[in-house]
Amino acid sequence: MxxxxxxxxxxxxxxxxxxxxxxxxxxxxxxxxxxxxxxxxxxxxxxxxxxxxxxxxxxxxxxxxxxxxxxxxxxxxxxxxxxxxxxxxxxxxxxxxxxxxxxxxxxxxxxxxxxxxDKKEAPIRQNPEQVKPDLEKPNMVKPDLTSTNCNKYLSKQIKNLNKSLSKERKRDQEVIEILINYLNEFANEWHRAPITFSPEEYKKLVNAVHNKETSSLRSLAEKTVIYSEQYPQGYLLNCIKNLPEVIKDNDNSQES
The missing domain is CATH 1.10.10.10 (Winged helix-like DNA-binding domain superfamily/Winged helix DNA-binding domain)
Structure with missing residues (x-):
């Protein structure tokens, strides 16, 4: 029933x-x-x-x-x-x-x-001036070492350190370039003017994104375009600073 x-x-x-x-x-x-x-x-x-x-x-x-x-x-x-x-x-x-x-x-x-x-052409974007990373070599006081092998070992460590810093800097710049592409994509979609950055603002973004988790970049870009008409550069910088840090499991394994 x-x-x-x-x-x-x-x-x-x-x-x-x-x-x-x-x-x-x-x-x-x-x-x-x-x-x-x-x-x-x-x-x-x-x-x-x-x-x-x-x-x-x-x-x-x-x-x-x-x-x-x-x-x-x-x-x-x-x-x-x-x-x-x-x-x-x-x-x-x-x-x-x-x-x-x-x-x-x-x-x-x-x-x-x-x-x-349906516009296939990408929105016009003012490419920010690429600021060359100012990585100053540490002022190493030459120790009074009698062993030539010890001097060679120290020099090799300094070169490896500078090489590692350059790679990380390049990665940070690439992340910001991806983020800027997202910003222009959403600016076009929401009928907004492209967001441009001064060299100083661009440098701050690169510094802020260092060692940050970047899986939410696309969502971050859309929110910046939608919510921050007054000062999107500052809004975006604060959002990046609030991203979680990348957890590195192999920190200890690199020390040898």
Whole structure:
């Protein structure tokens, strides 16, 4: 009897309350969207006009993370339910973002999104001046050694130390170059101006990333583009400094 009851047609009756949102059925019946997409759109649609959007605050009202919220926003933009624009003043300077929501998919918005994302050419980036690492050799006081073999051993150790430092410095610069590429990728995606760095800022980034865990670089770049319009260089530097240190298991094995 229980199985039969489960398989029977179920009729749902709506219980109305004072607080409700009126929405077109188009997005609810759009099979190209997931339920999570429709849910976030409905939440945004329920807010008042000129409502200030913060992904961190929206994420608090659901079980999804900030990153997931932004992924859903891209999906809504791709299907023409959301248009994200960057306003400019009379001098052509970038101002705050302006987003538009539509209950029905707008073909013009879809075309604008495709035109932006289908660009194969990489965004123009001002390559920061590569600062040559200033690795000063330690001022070694020549000891009064009578053994020639001892002098040779000491000289070899100094050369190995400088070689090791150069390799690590090169690795740090390569990491920052990868990070800058991510920044330009997201700046293009979010209609933001490319983030540029002075030689001094670039040098600070290279120093800060030394011996840091870098698996979250891509996420770090996206958050920098989204959250830090005032001073992205400083925001990024602080984020890198807060990355966890790399744990080296073979430190003891290198001492011999």
């Amino acid at each position: 229980c199985d039969k009851a489960v398989n029977e047609m179920v009729r749902i009756k709506k219980v109305y309350d004072k607080h409700y949102t009126v929405i077109n059925n188009s997005i609810l019946n759009d099979t190209s969207l997931k339920w999570e997409d429709k849910g976030l759109f409905t939440y945004l649609w329920s807010q008042s006009d000129e409502w200030d959007f913060y992904a961190k605050e929206v994420a608090k009202h659901g079980a999804d993370s900030e990153d997931k919220v932004y992924k859903i926003l891209r999906k809504l933009e791709e299907h023409g339910y959301l248009l994200r624009q960057r306003q400019r003043n009379n001098k052509g300077q970038l101002k705050a973002n302006k987003w538009l929501l539509s209950e029905t998919p707008r073909q013009k918005w879809i075309s604008m999104y495709k035109k932006r994302t």
